[in-house]
Amino acid sequence: MNIAILGPGGIADDQHAPAVLNHPDTSLWSVLSRSAERAEAFSKRHDLKAPNPAHTDLAELLADPLLDAVIIATPDRLHSTQVLAAARAGKHILLEKPMATSVSECDAMIEACRTNDVTLAMAYHLRWHRGHRLIRQQVSSGMLGALRHIRVHWTFQAPDGSNWRSSPETGRWWALAANGTHCLDLIRWMMMPTEGEITRILSLQSSTKFGSPHDETSIVALTFESGATAEFCVSVQFDSPSRIEIYGDTGSVLLDGTMGRHGGGDIVLNGVPVSFPAENPFQAEFNDFIEAVREGRPPEVDGSEGRRNVALLLDAINAQNNDSNPI
Numbered sequence: 001m002n003i004a005i006l007g008p009g010g011i012a013d014d015q016h017a018p019a020v021l022n023h024p025d026t027s028l029w030s031v032l033s034r035s036a037e038r039a040e041a042f043s044k045r046h047d048l049k050a051p052n053p054a055h056t057d058l059a060e061l062l063a064d065p066l067l068d069a070v071i072i073a074t075p076d077r078l079h080s081t082q083v084l085a086a087a088r089a090g091k092h093i094l095l096e097k098p099m100a101t102s103v104s105e106c107d108a109m110i111e112a113c114r115t116n117d118v119t120l121a122m123a124y125h126l127r128w129h130r131g132h133r134l135i136r137q138q139v140s141s142g143m144l145g146a147l148r149h150i151r152v153h154w155t156f157q158a159p160d161g162s163n164w165r166s167s168p169e170t171g172r173w174w175a176l177a178a179n180g181t182h183c184l185d186l187i188r189w190m191m192m193p194t195e196g197e198i199t200r201i202l203s204l205q206s207s208t209k210f211g212s213p214h215d216e217t218s219i220v221a222l223t224f225e226s227g228a229t230a231e232f233c234v235s236v237q238f239d240s241p242s243r244i245e246i247y248g249d250t251g252s253v254l255l256d257g258t259m260g261r262h263g264g265g266d267i268v269l270n271g272v273p274v275s276f277p278a279e280n281p282f283q284a285e286f287n288d289f290i291e292a293v294r295e296g297r298p299p300e301v302d303g304s305e306g307r308r309n310v311a312l313l314l315d316a317i318n319a320q321n322n323d324s325n326p327i
């Protein structure tokens, strides 16, 4: 299969291009940038295979009959338009998170992929971390008894306020879109098999460091159908070690440094270190996308999961905006 990348930025360079190149049955075919120079440079860097691989016009890139699929790794506000265009051109789509910036956009994206019979997979690579998969299997089968609480903490320090996520033109959330969307996905994925859906959300945001119109720090608290609870803290204001803590009636799991692009970190289950293969989660995510297309089955993380995540991110912001009880 021939794969194009839309948005030759950080995650495309670092993870998506290598994943396509490492797959035995895919070719990195073409690329879309706003700049001809950047498209050419990306093509050279990753040895793209199309006769004319470097594009600045999306319709032109999509008109290529030899192109099978696109990986969309552009700013969040661009996702919806690009997914609609790719679906209408009959190209399968692996889409970076968060899916879009409104629920109505997500609905239109899902419908366009359905009517044009193309696969839409969401890039929540932390579900492909081998340690996370092992722990999910164990907590779902009752290793900790009934689950009571999950706490997730994941921050980094942005160099300044100029990131596109901070601009309403290109993003709608900052910390919530950079890390929060992953935390939310991971919490739902771990809890839902036994604790049901999220039924309540509360949140606090701060933007005091860079003066961003979007959240620089977000603290979100959640309740599940069973009554179990969860919380996560994400920030672009400061560096700190990442951590996931899962508590049940008969034990706990602590996951240190497992968030991020690598597949590593340390996991301790009921006081005992857990070993797992530290494999690249982006490769497994891409492999699943290709298999889903080939087999005509849904990908592991589909558009409905992306849509639910966007709805909850919006709820998180609204929960703070509707706070009627400030001290």
Ligand SMILES: NC(=O)c1ccc[n+]([C@@H]2O[C@H](COP(=O)([O-])OP(=O)(O)OC[C@H]3O[C@@H](n4cnc5c(N)ncnc54)[C@H](OP(=O)(O)O)[C@@H]3O)[C@@H](O)[C@H]2O)c1
Residues within 6 Å of the ligand: 006, 007, 008, 009, 010, 011, 012, 032, 033, 034, 035, 038, 039, 072, 073, 074, 075, 076, 078, 096, 097, 098, 123, 124, 125, 164, 170, 177, 178, 260, 261
């Ligand atoms: N799964 C993960 O862990 C993970 C990690 C990082 C990012 N992401 C997601 O991947 C997507 C891209 O993020 P990134 O960190 O790779 O961002 P990035 O490094 O800024 O790259 C985004 C690329 O999009 C292109 N672009 C098109 N229009 C743009 C605009 N108006 N402003 C800025 N860039 C524009 C740019 O390429 P040209 O300038 O050449 O057009 C840019 O290189 C986002 O949806 C993000 O949430 C996911």
